[in-house]
Amino acid sequence: MKKSALVTALAALTAALLGSGGLVSEAPRASAAAACTAADPDVYTPPATVPATPGTVLACRSVTLSQVPGSIAMSAWKVLYSSTDNQGRPAAVSGTLAVPSAPWTGAGPRPVVAFHPGTLGLGPQCAFSKQLAGAFQDEYEGDNVAALLKAGYAVAATDGPGYLDGRTHRYVAGTDSGHALLDIARAAPAVPGSGLSRQARVGLWGYSEGGAASLWAAQLAAGYAPELKVVGDASGGIPGDLRQxxxxxDGGAFSGFLADAAVGIQAAYPALPLDSLLNDQGRQAVRTAKSVCLVGTVTALAGRSIKDLTTAGLTLDQLYRQRGSDGRTWGEVLDAQKLGVDLGTYKITFPVLQYRGALDEVIPTATEDAVRAAYCAAGVSTGWKIYPGDHLLADNQAVGDVVSWLGDRFAGKAARSDC
Structure with missing residues (x-):
């Protein structure tokens, strides 16, 4: 589904509903993939073992990105690469690398933008790499990728953790997502034929779920991937405080995203109770969430409340007090995903651009504003822009500004702080 069609569908649906810690690692070793000739299923098959070195290419295959508009000449690959989960264990993640065919004419090596898409849904068919290649047309950020390629930049787009066969996407799990984004930037130069340099300047970009992931990557970069030359991060529509x-x-037009978050966080922290708390309606909601993409998530799960899905009729505050087998509660785990906390440990050494829609109806603007305030208070150079649209529209409205802002960072220009 193209962005315009998706905007129309979600706008109509919304109107109808509302009216009725860091691990230091060395650079990746040489790619485990001698050539990009893997079969498509191999990219999504969890390997028996995953190398401990993040950014190792495990499998790759050449693809055509039919959902990137503009007839841009490029080389593109699906990739399976190694990353690290929130417990410091090796994990495999899938993604896409695209490199423009036109020679890079700027200073230094061709820059790389590590990109994390916004919410796509938990179904295995929803992976960004599958959607960009046209296997399922529900994606809405092909325009973002096209704009970067037209500017001459390579795009390393992670699917995010958990889109492999038999796994569950670790939706809004901060450390896992931040690692996955940094590690596809590490993997990009190791893809045979990419022509990319390990000395390339790297930009980070994401919106909504991707905005949280890219800010987590920004917070983790200095400790987890110090060899990457990250020069800036652009993050919009940020779910900075998952409780808020x-x-x-809960119970609203976009409650499907809450279902995704419960499933995704429990996948990342399996000691947390979930199935044992659910009634039959709740278990069906989980099955639905795991099988559909963005539009299906919104339409099928709208109006659901946690109290109607749990055997004890739990409120959110009661759910947060439920304790897992490792002793941590749901509330403690959710608090660990909060952005803008402990910035003395998570030191960001490059400029950040944050943005949101003035009419954001999905993410409370208070939490987006709070992340900006926390970064400013910590001395992070933070640009800030508010667009006139809602949550979905602001993503598209910002594309030109973000690409220009990243271009200035790649050119070594000083960034304006709006703190």
Whole structure:
């Protein structure tokens, strides 16, 4: 589904509903893939063992990105690469690398933008790499990728953790997502034929779920991937405080995103209880969430409340007090995903651009504003822009500004701080 069609569908649906810690690692070793000739299923098959070196290419295959508009000449690959989960264990992640065919004419090596898409849904068919290649047309950020390629930049787009066969996407799990984004930037030069340099300047970019992931990558970069030459991060529509976001979503038009978050966080922290708390309606909601993409998530799960899905009729606050087998509660785990906390440990050494829609109806603007305030208070150079649209529209409205802002960072220009 193209962005314009998706905007129309979601706008109509919304109107109808509302009216009725860091691990230091060396650079990756030589790619485990001698050539990009893997079969498509191999990219999504969890390997028996995953190398401990993040950014190792495990499998790759050449593809055509039919959902990137503009007839841009490029080389593109699906990739399976190694990353690290929130427990410091090796994990495999899938993604896409695209490199423009036109020679890079700027200073230094061709820059790389590590990109994390916004919410796509938990179904295995929803992976960004599958959608860009046209296997399922529900994606809405092909325009973002096209704009970067037209500017001459390579795009290393992670699917995010958990889109492999038999796994569950670790939706809004901060450390896992931040690692996955940094590690596809590490993997990009190791893809045979990419022509990319390990000395390339790297930009980070994401919106909504991707905005949280890219800010987590920014917070983790210095400790986890110090060899990467990250020069800036652009993050929009940020769900910076999952408790605050959950309160706004529960029982509303976009409560499907809350279902995704519960499933994704439990996949990342399996000691947390979930199935044992659910009634039959709740278990069906989980099955639905795991099988559909963005539009299906919104339409099939709208109006659901956590109290109607649990055997004890739990409120969100009661759910947060439920304790897992490792002793941590749901609330403690959600608090660990909060952005803008402990910035003395998570030191960001490059400029950040944050943005949101003035009419954001999905993410409470208070949590987006709070992340900006926390970064400013910590001395992070933070640009800030508010667009006139809602949550979905602001993503598209910002594309030109973000690409220009990243271009200035790649050119070594000083960034303006709006703190």
């Amino acid at each position: 976001v959950a309160a706004a979503l």
